[in-house]
Amino acid sequence: MLISQKRLAVVLILSLLWSSGYLKAQTTADTIDEYMQYCYENDLFNGSVLVAESGSVIYKQGFGLADMEWEIRNTPATRFRLGSITKQFTSMLIMQLVEHGELDVRDPLTMHLPWYREDTGSQVTIHQLLTHTSGIPSYTSLPNFTEDISRNPYEVKEFIQKYCSGDLEFEPGSQFRYNNSGYFILGAVIEEITGQTYEQVLREKIFGPVGMKHSGYDHHATILPRRAEGYEWNLGEHKNATFLNMSLPYAAGALYSTVEDLYLWDRALYGNRLLGEQYQDMLFSPHIQRANNYYGYAWFIDHIPLADSQDSVKVIEHGGSINGFNTLLSRVVTDEHLIVLLNNTSGTTLGNFRDQIVNILYDKPYQLPKIPVHLMIGDVLAEHGVDAAIERYNEVKDSTSGKYLFNEYFLNTLGYQLMNANRLEDAIKILQLNAEEYPNSANVYDSLGEAYMKYGEKDKAVEYYARSLQINPQNANAVRMLQRIQEMR
DSSP, rough: OOHHHHHHHHHHHHHHHHHHHHHHHHHHHHHHHHHHHHHTTTOOOOEEEEEETTTEEEEEEEOSEEEEETTTETTTTTTTEOOGHHHHHHHHHHHHHHHHSSTTSSSBHHOOOTTSSSHTTTTOBBBHHHTOOOOOOOOGGSTTTTIIIISSSSOHHHEEEEEEEOSSSSTTOOOOOOHHHHHEEEEEEHHHHHSHHHHHHIIIIIHHHTTTTHHHHHHHHOOTTBBBBOEEEEETTTEOOOOOOOTHHHHHOOEEEHHHHHHHHHHHHHTSSSSSSSHHHHSSSSSSSSSEEEHHHHHHHEEEEEETOOOOEEEEEEEEETTTTEEEEETTTTEEEEEEEEEEOOOOOOHHHHHHHHHHHHOOOOOOOEEHHHHHHHHHHHHHHHHHHHHHHHHHOOSSSOEEOHHHHHHHHHHHHHHHHOOHHHHHHHHHHHHHOOOTHHHHHHHHHHHHHHHHHHHHHHHHHHHHHHHHHTTTHHHHHHHHHHOOO
8 A cells, every 4th residue: 555755754753753653742741730730729739840751841730820819820930939849059169168168067066156055066076967956956846836936027137046046956967847046057157258148149050051051049028020929728728927037947948949940950960060979969868867858958868659650750859838838859860850830839748749640750550649638528618517528538538439539637737727717616615526537546635635625625625646656755735735734733
């Protein structure tokens, strides 16, 4: 059978495209788009996505609104707050200083910040700050951080001396405990050595050389084009995120960027444009072993198993969470793939999305995400009340659809949203449900004790704080609250 010249040309073009991998890339991008559309349509994601395969961008898209009040849509050029993705830029600046002989990771903290308290600072090294093993308390864990501290501006030295200089929680180097104070302090070390602000050094040493023109230190007062606003899901609707003064996240979490700029950052990390190979290897070395992965210098190092396979791929990544935003930058270094997820409605499960996109990249089966149950019953609660929400919860729990994701954290979140709205009776009902569902959780009873305390039923509060302590004798909050109740009587 003869083939016309026109048809033959089409066949040849398709063959060339197929052999080059172009058609596969298009199919992969379509599948990723279908997956992310599902996430967006079910209120699981609102933001921007970029996926690169073997170093080349195959998919980038925005979903939902960057500004819900003005109905401005997210795009790949939208600028998002990064949260703790900031830390990898801080660690890069530190290692550049190491490469130039201006510090050593074995140096004690007080060698570079002589005004830091000597008794603890002399015991803590730069390496321990980088790996969250310093023992210095994290300022974001202070019980009054959100209410009393987070809205106020501070100078770097003043903030460190006031909130990042507490007594050591454990012997430096003896354990891993994620710590924002450590990276705040590292920002001060950078400023002390360079004589410049952290922001200036970033522009000069990273953003300029890499060409990251749409990234920077986020200041609330600055008019920033294409800035995404941050939102929180609360009792069935989105609300503006709680204000945070951006002098506080600082070198631990104050940067903004776009998915496109973070792609440029990823590509720069494969060469030696910013740092010599010896020192760059130190960034990605597994310095600390954790339960399920390792930690380098501001990078988690893990292997993600592929579906229906004994194979896995190496991933070097870090996520971030800051009021109204959560983010994830995952570098699948096995094959130079990249997944960037920037979300401006906070609290979503980006790690699950990353796992499924990895499966799509490797032509493996993937699963659509389950919907956290508090999103569904939050809608019911907003429209029909708490009793209807609990009834609906029990209905979907007993169903076999498998559409919803159940976790004590979700009900706890809903309980706290009700407490913050001063709907204490409703909060107690939701937290009682959580205690029935997860009777072996110390945190569940601690939360229920707090709700009863606010409601004015001190005997009930004592009962549940005591039950929390039975499960977890190390629960310092329960001990503190029981002492406070005793003093009030």
